[in-house]
Amino acid sequence: MKKPMALNFHQIVALALLLIINLTSFGICQNDDDISSGASFIFGDSLVDAGNNNYLPTLSRANIAPNGIDFKASGGNPTGRYTNGKTIGDIVGEELGQTHYASPFLAPNTTGRAILHGVNYASGGGGIMNATGRIFVNRLSMDIQIDYYNITRKQIDKLLGASKAKEFIQKKSIFSITIGSNDFLNNYLLPVLSIPARITETPDAFVDDLINHLRGQLTRLYKLDARKFIIGNVGPIGCIPYQKTINQLSENECVELPNKLAIQYNARLMDLVQELNKNLKGATFVHANVYDLVMELITNYKKYGFISSSKACCGNGGQFAGIIPCGPTSSMCSDRDKHVFWDPYHPSEAANIIIAKQLLDGGKKYISPMNLRQLRDL
Ligand SMILES: *[C@@H]1O[C@H](CO)[C@@H](O)[C@H](O)[C@H]1NC(C)=O
Ligand SMILES: *[C@@H]1O[C@H](CO)[C@@H](O)[C@H](O)[C@H]1NC(C)=O
Numbered sequence: 001m002k003k004p005m006a007l008n009f010h011q012i013v014a015l016a017l018l019l020i021i022n023l024t025s026f027g028i029c030q031n032d033d034d035i036s037s038g039a040s041f042i043f044g045d046s047l048v049d050a051g052n053n054n055y056l057p058t059l060s061r062a063n064i065a066p067n068g069i070d071f072k073a074s075g076g077n078p079t080g081r082y083t084n085g086k087t088i089g090d091i092v093g094e095e096l097g098q099t100h101y102a103s104p105f106l107a108p109n110t111t112g113r114a115i116l117h118g119v120n121y122a123s124g125g126g127g128i129m130n131a132t133g134r135i136f137v138n139r140l141s142m143d144i145q146i147d148y149y150n151i152t153r154k155q156i157d158k159l160l161g162a163s164k165a166k167e168f169i170q171k172k173s174i175f176s177i178t179i180g181s182n183d184f185l186n187n188y189l190l191p192v193l194s195i196p197a198r199i200t201e202t203p204d205a206f207v208d209d210l211i212n213h214l215r216g217q218l219t220r221l222y223k224l225d226a227r228k229f230i231i232g233n234v235g236p237i238g239c240i241p242y243q244k245t246i247n248q249l250s251e252n253e254c255v256e257l258p259n260k261l262a263i264q265y266n267a268r269l270m271d272l273v274q275e276l277n278k279n280l281k282g283a284t285f286v287h288a289n290v291y292d293l294v295m296e297l298i299t300n301y302k303k304y305g306f307i308s309s310s311k312a313c314c315g316n317g318g319q320f321a322g323i324i325p326c327g328p329t330s331s332m333c334s335d336r337d338k339h340v341f342w343d344p345y346h347p348s349e350a351a352n353i354i355i356a357k358q359l360l361d362g363g364k365k366y367i368s369p370m371n372l373r374q375l376r377d378l
């Protein structure tokens with residue numbers, strides 16, 4: 001008969017150690033694992049929507065082929081992103097070492113610990129103003145996006161406890177805001193729907209309204225512990241294939257009024273960013289000069305390896321395939337990485353990569369007072 005097994009002191013110590021190691025790797029320490037790589041909280045419009053509109057009854061949708069054809073994570077299937085591959089938000093998150101793309105707030109599986117990898121609130125057609133994008137019937141405007149972040153904020157408290165949650169949000173989280181284009185394209189400049197606003201509001205007054213709303217919105221995010229911000233200005237919206245097509249411009253021209261309004265808004269935005277950096281203690285607002293960056297790509301496209309910066313790769317109608325949005329019946333170019341524009345409104349992944357690179361590592365001409373790697377490391 002065998003003697004019943006008795007543990008000596010060393011074996012007991014070894015067992016105890018094993019137990020501790022197991023507890024920490026499956027318990028408490030896991031918390032540190034999935035928050036240590038940081039997170040992006042993404043607000044904005046179709047330039048950064050990663051699928052929220054899939055869950056809305058809306059006319060603005062990108063979950064149809066061939067959108068997403070070059071998006072590796074979905075095997076080339078459409079996800080709701082308004083481009084052929086990654087958005088600027090995806091690329092920036094990846095480059096900053098985040099292990100997952102921020103997932104759409106409205107996706108049913110954006111729950112539990114998944115939110116610690118970041119959440120995306122952006123919505124195609126959305127704007128600073130509530131009325132913007134009404135033509136699409138439904139979209140999440142900035143006020144709603146921040147209401148939703150307020151829900152996420154409370155969930156993070158529950159997951160991590162109040163003090164760890166606050167530290168995670170203030171130190172490890174980047175808040176990116178890409179908004180404003182629709183306030184011009186699908187509000188102020190839109191025939192029919194906006195005529196009452198345009199009659200009563202001068203461009204100055206409208207821009208003033210936008211900046212005042214945005215100030216309130218960014219301040220709300222600050223109150224909910226956001227500290228590291230990146231705010232993009234409005235790009236050269238007079239140069240997108242849609243505008244060039246409907247205004248029957250030639251290859252090297254851009255529509256004046258939309259660009260003029262963008263420049264006017266952008267000047268005020270720069271002041272707002274400086275003001276908030278001064279007034280909101282402990283917060284850093286980084287300004288991304290998307291206008292000049294995209295204009296540089298459009299003007300000097302050949303230098304960056306593109307063959308066209310006027311024609312949409314995927315779209316239909318007119319000289320620049322700029323009238324009907326990208327979908328299964330659109331014509332599609334064969335060299336998707338050689339077009340600045342994927343569709344009548346949105347840059348291709350190839351353009352997004354060049355833009356993101358400047359935001360991550362570029363100098364003050366495009367990203368100030370610091371770039372995104374420096375912002376992350378603050
Ligand atoms: C949610 O589901 C989608 C589609 O199945 C998947 O691609 C994504 O990775 C999931 N997200 C999370 C956070 O689990
Ligand atoms: C926009 O809508 C939200 C939610 O319905 C509301 O809380 C907010 O006050 C509205 N903003 C304006 C300026 O009307």
Ligand SMILES: *[C@@H]1O[C@H](CO)[C@@H](O)[C@H](O)[C@H]1NC(C)=O
Pocket residue numbers: 150220221223224
């Ligand atoms: C967040 O939501 C709570 C209600 O749950 C509300 O009292 C608070 O004002 C909201 N905060 C912001 C900044 O919107």
